[in-house]
Every structure is written in structure tokens, then in C-alpha cells.
Amino acid sequence: MSLGNKIDHKLYEKEGLEVRFSDETLARVKAIKARYPKEREKSALLPVLHIAQEELGGHLSIEAMDYVAGLLNVQPIEVYEVATFYTQYYLEKVGKYVIEVCQTGPCAMCGGEDIADYLERKLNIKTGGTTNDGLFTLRKVECLGACGYAPVMQINTEFYEFLTKEKIDKTISDLTAKANEEKSKDSKWVEKFF
């Protein structure tokens, strides 16, 4: 809360979505479940929530979480309590690009706070908000584990290091251009790496 990210858990408001993984994704979920002992399938919860977030609209809707609960044979509440604990699960709609700016000590002493202020002004949104075009969500986060390259931000899978205003300007305009060019989905890291 203290970082100014909007945390408004609307856990009881369903969005009226029909959610279902593709057969391909279901096969991936099955493979992930197989890593853990039988009866311990709940272990797959964190990885499967990452997949659900990526495949089912960029955030975890109630429907998506209930669906995951069914896949792993756990109670929905077990999914909710995990989804609300970890900062990387988004419970509300986010933009195509989620910009997460590190605010912790080593980044802050090298200008991380000014970087976040600059992005608020540049994108004309408050921390936690999303631009009107749905492209960018701005979040302040704690240590990203890249302190030697401060100030640092992460946009989806990518780290951006030694940030300056000029670098940010370029990054934002590059990403905007890229989004305009390909209206297709963002590169799927789950598919690539899992």
C-alpha cells in the first residue's frame, strides 16, 4: 500500500467471463503437475497462476482463479489466498505493458524515485493506473534484484537498467510503436521458458 499501488481486491465481483485454457496449454499444465508428487498437485499453483494470468487476459479474474482451482483440485479460497499474497499476480486489468519501477534503497539512492515521478508525468497516470489506450500500467515495486544496474525497471519480462529520462523516452516510444505495429499478443514467456 505504501508504494501507492492501487490495491482494491474485488474478490467477490465476477466479471462474467468464460475462461478455458487451450488444449496446448492444458497439456503444459499437465506436464507441470507431473513435476510434483501425486496428491501434491497444489504445488503447481504458482506456475499455473502465471500461465492463467498470461493466457486469460493479463490479470487474474475470479473466473480464472476458480478455473485454476478446478484444474488443481483445490478450493477456490486456496487460490485466492495465494493470488493476493504475491505481488506479481494482478487482480485487476492491466495494460499490455506493466512497468514496474524499483523503489528500494540501492535504486532509490541512484534516482529510482525520480524515475517513477517522471513516468507518472510522462504517461499522465498515477502509480497503479493504466493509460487510456490500455498500453501501459505503472507500478512501484520493491527490490528487483538488479541493484548494481540502478535505477532499474522491469517491463513484462524485460529488465531496463541504468535508467535515464532519455532511455525512458526511447523505451516508451519504441514499445508504443511496436504495439501499434503488431496488434497480436505479447510474446508468450510461459511458452518459451516453461
Next chain:
Amino acid sequence: MGRKILLDKVHIPGIETFKVYRDNGGYASVEKALKKMTPAEVTDEVKKSGLRGRGGAGFPTGMKWSFLDTKSNNPRYLVCNADESEPGTFKDRYLIDKVPHILIEGLILSSYALGANTTFIYVRGEFKTQIGILNKAIREARDNGFLGKNILGTSFSLDIYVHSGAGAYICGEETALLESLEGKRGNPRLKPPFPAVKGLYDCPTVVNNVETLAAVVPIINMGGEEYAKIGVGRSTGTKLISACGHINRPGVYEIEMGLSVEEFLYSQEYCGGIANDKKLKALVPGGSSVPILPSHLITMTANKTPRFMSYESLSEGGFESGSMLGSGGFIVFDEDACIVRNTWNFERFYHHESCGQCSPCREGTGWLEKVLHRIETGAGRAKDIDLIDSVAKKIEGNTICPLGDAAAWPVNSAVRHFRHEFEFHIEHPEIVKNIKHGSLEKYKQAFADAR
């Protein structure tokens, strides 16, 4: 003092691939261990090496392994802690980026020693690229017969899986990590029982840091006794130090334990001195949790002897005048850094990352954050300094896991060594409220100018 045994091959192009790594002597230790040594002999070498946990606690690794409940009929697990999230620490990420196979190699050796046939690498969720790198390395190792069933024709079988976290500092604590691996919130467990007896799925489990497990490779290659000759005293071997803050050359350096802090800080081979020709003000030598040291206690101890990069030397003087090697997150502050602001920042971090299980930590970190913010923004009261010191002391030692201690120490040490800065903030609210970072001199100058 420049010997490298973990990062000795980082300059070789393509070393992140199996082929190049293997061509340069990689996986030789696995052949040696699996074909010529018993699991107990591997553990013995690790004991002889004096290797200590590189994640921060510095607990002897061989001893930790020997606690594993071998009488249990349950499967045993090795879990690699790659949830690197201690502010100031980014060494494991670097190691995985550059030489992922040394970790896989170390995991095979350690799993063999412990009798584990399934091993998990728990990687923090932000490190998506590193998850990809590790999965690729695992596939390569499997394709080349170093993972899977009957490795190198022996009876030993091993599978390694990468498990992704999702953003929670607390999951670096070993029992919180196990909870998270079981698909739950990262709430640390009460100990005992320790993971060695009841860990993952209530089975005997060892949790070790990335760097610790990678260090098993040179230990087996050269033998524990040879490894123990590197370093100084009970700080054997090399250590990866991730240096950041106001220095000329931030980055990850492998040092032999016993290197002087002065050389590490000022030599062009390492940090290269303070950036922008400024003066050194303070140092947090082992990640945000360890006590901060003022400039006169960094290169010299209180007894006026040189300070070295080792577990013992960095903690010499106790918390009165020393600190800790911790995870090797070396954060350097120049003369313009504001210690009050930084302490507030760290407490905000701990408040954010507290799992909320224990009241002293859940409530205490929140109060520390609030009161420190009040001081930093010019609304502090004279009694606030003693207040934060006392709140911190009431958290320390009163929580299930060490996050409480980690939150307390930065406050106690900042008040101990930089009380004058807190006092100045409280006495001159009109000056400090508009300045985020600045030395006392800078503040005083602003004060004089305003008059």
C-alpha cells in the same frame, strides 16, 4: 588474492551452453563423484572444505547436510534457493546468467551426496529470463546424460525442476520457500522441526543458496582440503560480492575471502572507488538487513586494525562497531546520501514484505515506516529517535523467522552511528522536508542560505 573458481570461465564465449562448458572441463566433478566416490565421501569433502552458506546466514554447509534425517523412509529433497531478493544482492542472477551449468553441476553433486532424486530450483518470479536459462541448461544436461535415469550408467537418477515464485521477499526464508513450493502463501514455519527432518511435503529436505551449491563443484574438483586453503580462518573459499550504490564500478566480483575492504572498495579491479570523486559516508556490507557502518568503521575496525572481507572480520566489534558479511550485497553510500531517508526506505521494504504472521513484525515494521517517514519529511518529534530504536528492539528475536531481525538491525545501527542526522531532521523540519537526499553539510548550507 585474485583467484577465481566460480567465475573463472565467464570470459569464454558460449560458456552458457553445455558444449562449451563441457569442453572447458565442465561436469568433470560429476564423473569423479558418481564413479569414484560414495555419497558420504562427497559430504565429507564439503565438510572438510569449511564451506558456509552463501545466502546470508553463513551456516556450515556440511553440517547442515549431516542433519538430514537419513532414517526416514520418505524421499529426500534438495531445494536450491534462487529467490534472490535481499536489497543489494544480485550475485545469483549473475551466476545463472553467465554460467548456468555450474549450478546444475553443483546440484547433481549435492543431490547425489544427499540421496535426493528430485531437486527443485525455486527462482524468484521476476527472473523470467533466468528461468528460461535454467530450463535450457537442464534440457541440455538431460540430453547429454547428466540428468534423468541412471546418470553416466550408475544407479543414481535425478530430475531437476525449476519452480517460479511470484514476487515475495519472504520466500527467500527457507521454510517460507517450502510453503511457497507447496503452493501456499509464503508464511515461514515454526522451527523445530527443521527442514532436514520435516521439509518439503514433510520429507527430509536441504535448502541451499545458488552460490553455495555452485561452490560444491570446485570443492569436489580440487578436494575439500585444497578449497579450505583458500580464504582466511573459518571463512574459506571465495565469495561473490555484488557491489552497488555510489561506486565507479558496480557489479558482481568473485573475491578470495580475506581481501581487505579497502582494496575491494578502491581498487580498479573491483569497486573502483566512490563515484564522482565524492567521499565515503557509509557501507552496508551484506545486504539491506545487516547493520550499516559509518565511514570510520569500514576499512578499519574499532581496534584500528584493517577490516577484511570475511565473516569474522566484518562482524568484528559485534553490532556496536561491526556488521556482517551476509549475502555479500555491498551497498556504498557517498557523502550526500541521507541515512534517514535510506532507513525509512528499508523499513518501507520490510513492512511491505512482512508476511503478517507475527505481530511484532507485522505491526512493528509499519510503525517504523510511519515514524521514519515522519522524521524524514520534517514532522518528527524529539522522542521519535528513541521510539524507533525501542520499537526495533522489540521486534528483534520475537518473530518466527529472521525477517524481524532483518527489519530491526538497520534501524538500530542507523540510530547508533548516525543519531546526529536524525536529530538534525527533527530540529530543522523546514529544511529537510523539501530535500530527498543530501549530506548534513548540504542541509546546513541550505539553512545558512535561507537566513
